[in-house]
Amino acid sequence: MNYIRQARYDDIDRIAEILVFNYRLNFYQIFHDDGFYFEELTVAKQKACYANELEKILVYDDGVVKGFIQTENAEVKKLFVEPVLQGNSIGSELLKYAIEEKKVNFLWALEKNTRAIAFYKRHGFDITNEKKYEEDTTEFLVRMER
Numbered sequence: 001m002n003y004i005r006q007a008r009y010d011d012i013d014r015i016a017e018i019l020v021f022n023y024r025l026n027f028y029q030i031f032h033d034d035g036f037y038f039e040e041l042t043v044a045k046q047k048a049c050y051a052n053e054l055e056k057i058l059v060y061d062d063g064v065v066k067g068f069i070q071t072e073n074a075e076v077k078k079l080f081v082e083p084v085l086q087g088n089s090i091g092s093e094l095l096k097y098a099i100e101e102k103k104v105n106f107l108w109a110l111e112k113n114t115r116a117i118a119f120y121k122r123h124g125f126d127i128t129n130e131k132k133y134e135e136d137t138t139e140f141l142v143r144m145e146r
Contacts, residue, residue, distance in 0.1 A: 002097075003060050003061055003062040003093070004058050004059070004060055004061075004093065004094060004097045005058065005059060005061055006054075006055075006057075006058060006059075007054045007057035007058065007059045007068065008054065009051070009054065011054075011057075011059050011061075011065050011068075012047045012050055012051060012054075013043065013047065014059075014064075014065035014068075015046075015050055015057065015059070015065070015068050016043045016044075016046035016047045016049075016050060017043050018065070018066075018067065018068060018080050018081070018082050019046055019068075019078070019080055020041055020042065020043055020046055021082070021083055022080040022081075022083060023037065023041055024037050024038075024041070025083055026113060026115075026116075027110070027113075030110070030112050030113075030139065031137065031139070053070065056070050056071055056072050056077070057069070057070045058071070058094060058097065058098065058102075060081075060090045060093060060094055066081060066082050066085050066090050067079075067080060067081035067082060067085070067090040067091060067094055068080060068094070069094040069095065069097075069098050071098050071102045071104050074102075074103055074104050074105045074106060075104060075106055075107055075108075076095070076098060076104050076106070076107035077107075079091055079094060079095060081094075091119065092123065095120075095123050096123070099123075099124075099146070104146075105145060105146045106125075106143060106144065106145045106146070107120065107125065107143075107144050108132070108141040108142070108143055108144070109141065109142055109144055110134060110139060110140075110141055111131070111139065111140040111141065111142050112139060117142070117144070120144050121144075124146045125144040125145060125146050126144060126145060126146075127142050127143070127144055128142070128143045128144065128145055130142070130143035131143070
């Protein structure tokens with residue numbers, strides 16, 4: 001059964017909530033920026049950011065939105081699953097759908113995010129020689145391609 005569909009306006013709360021929780025869980029320990037992670041990165045502010053991005057977002061919805069993938073052209077821009085539901089193939093299903101239906105074939109991953117890199121490798125992505133700085137940081141992003 002396919003639970004993946006185009007995001008709608010009434011999904012924005014869940015999309016923002018999933019993003020905020022994942023950013024804090026996965027990236028705070030790397031960047032240690034209290035101002036960003038606890039003042040700037042709020043559900044309310046993220047809702048405003050995503051209101052005009054819905055056409056680029058697919059959600060996994062089996063009655064509750066449990067994850068989302070944002071794509072643009074052939075790039076995976078974001079892929080997040082509700083933290084307590086990770087490991088249940090939701091991210092895999094979203095990525096597989098985006099590969100098949102949206103023809104995604106590359107992404108940028110934070111070099112220190114070894115868990116995400118391992119996930120993408122399991123799905124046919126490999127790290128290229130291309131790197132760039134994460135905006136306003138000294139951390140690198142690595143390009144991964146299928």
